[in-house]
Amino acid sequence: MNLYNRYNLTPVINARGTFTPLGVSRSSTITAEAAAAALQSFFIITELQQRASEAISAWCGAPAGAVTHCVASAITLSISAVRTGLDPERIATAPNLPQVPNKVVLPAGHAVNYGHEIIQDIHLAGAEAVLAGNENGCESRDLESALDDPQVICLLLVSSRLTRGHGPDFNQAVKLAHARGLPVIIDGAAQDMRVEDLLACGADCVLVSAHKYLASPTAGLIIGKRDMVTATLAQEKGIGRAMKASKEAIIGVLAAIDERLELDIGLWRCEQDHKLKTLADRVGVIAGLTAQTLVDPVGMPFARLAIDVDANGYGRDAGELASALRDGTPPIYLMEDRLEEGRLVLELVPLTIGEIDCIGDRLEELADGY
Numbered sequence: 208m209n210l211y212n213r214y215n216l217t218p219v220i221n222a223r224g225t226f227t228p229l230g231v232s233r234s235s236t237i238t239a240e241a242a243a244a245a246l247q248s249f250f251i252i253t254e255l256q257q258r259a260s261e262a263i264s265a266w267c268g269a270p271a272g273a274v275t276h277c278v279a280s281a282i283t284l285s286i287s288a289v290r291t292g293l294d295p296e297r298i299a300t301a302p303n304l305p306q307v308p309n310k311v312v313l314p315a316g317h318a319v320n321y322g323h324e325i326i327q328d329i330h331l332a333g334a335e336a337v338l339a340g341n342e343n344g345c346e347s348r349d350l351e352s353a354l355d356d357p358q359v360i361c362l363l364l365v366s367s368r369l370t371r372g373h374g375p376d377f378n379q380a381v382k383l384a385h386a387r388g389l390p391v392i393i394d395g396a397a398q399d400m401r402v403e404d405l406l407a408c409g410a411d412c413v414l415v416s417a418h419k420y421l422a423s424p425t426a427g428l429i430i431g432k433r434d435m436v437t438a439t440l441a442q443e444k445g446i447g448r449a450m451k452a453s454k455e456a457i458i459g460v461l462a463a464i465d466e467r468l469e470l471d472i473g474l475w476r477c478e479q480d481h482k483l484k485t486l487a488d489r490v491g492v493i494a495g496l497t498a499q500t501l502v503d504p505v506g507m508p509f510a511r512l513a514i515d516v517d518a519n520g521y522g523r524d525a526g527e528l529a530s531a532l533r534d535g536t537p538p539i540y541l542m543e544d545r546l547e548e549g550r551l552v553l554e555l556v557p558l559t560i561g562e563i564d565c566i567g568d569r570l571e572e573l574a575d576g577y
């Protein structure tokens with residue numbers, strides 16, 4: 208079925224990465240078919256979550272896992288879980304628990320905005336954020352002084368290309384929190400290919416978006432210690448009702464994890480390199496444009512393509528080129544956070560060679576004197 212025709216929608220080329228306003232990712236046919244079949248079936252949902260936990264353990268070695276609606280909800284629910292434990296009364300009353308401590312320590316540079324402020328996820332759990340350090344960085348001593356407060360309930364760390372400043376070292380941060388009996392939650396939403404690395408620092412749980420590079424239907428994963436996972440899932444009898452995973456999402460996650468287990472990562476990396484080279488070669492012969500590959504700053508195993516725009520040579524500056532690409536048919540979206548440096552950044556992971564050729568064609572057509 209052509210959804211674009213049927214519902215009068217605009218086809219887009221998404222070189223902007225796992226971007227929520229563009230639909231995040233593309234599921235494989237196997238995952239899409241599994242999710243579609245789930246929609247026509249009934250299940251014992253606790254059994255689905257049990258299978259998801261087993262699949263997550265088999266995938267990354269963690270003791271347990273569960274599926275939530277997304278990572279934004281997993282942040283709220285895991286913090287609420289620290290406040291309620293498995294106490295049914297607390298779960299039913301959250302987030303209104305005036306007697307329960309509520310401060311969450313977050314390095315200042317980890318207070319990211321991924322479409323909204325992460326701090327709002329903390330507030331939804333009835334908690335408040337205590338920022339450690341400043342925008343330039345967070346040292347161990349900054350964390351220690353923030354953690355030394357009886358109202359603190361946990362430490363939240365973010366592993367993302369969006370964080371600012373240096374530090375803290377994750378191993379050290381986990382030690383400081385655990386020395387005070389405080390659990391550690393890591394938001395690694397776009398870091399599903401590095402879950403094992405993130406768990407290795409000893410955190411109590413790592414939160415991952417299953418709809419980003421794992422490409423399942425919309426879902427978040429909480430991965431880690433069993434108590435933490437169980438108490439997070441138990442929030443579905445409370446505030447988690449509004450953030451539950453659907454049956455089609457859990458089945459989609461199971462299918463996507465199966466595919467990840469079978470993925471030949473060497474071959475996958477070759478495919479990504481080939482896409483980058485295809486576009487870089489085309490850019491290389493256009494006057495005023497220079498292409499360069501950028502490794503992922505946090506360590507995901509693929510690169511992005513930076514295109515530096517010389518306005519004199521090309522006839523438009525980077526900002527003008529980005530808007531012209533967006534205004535064309537089909538619209539082409541790319542990362543725009545470095546336009547001021549004259550740089551466009553493209554993520555090619557979900558794109559076909561046909562779409563990459565289309566980007567190359569448009570870069571040529573938009574050049575001065577084409």
Ligand SMILES: *Cc1c(COP(=O)(O)O)cnc(C)c1O
Pocket residue numbers: 227277278279280319321365366367369394395396397415416417426427
């Ligand atoms: C994408 C993202 C989220 C939100 O993930 P969802 O699963 O879409 O809710 C949270 N934190 C970071 C750092 C992200 O990149």
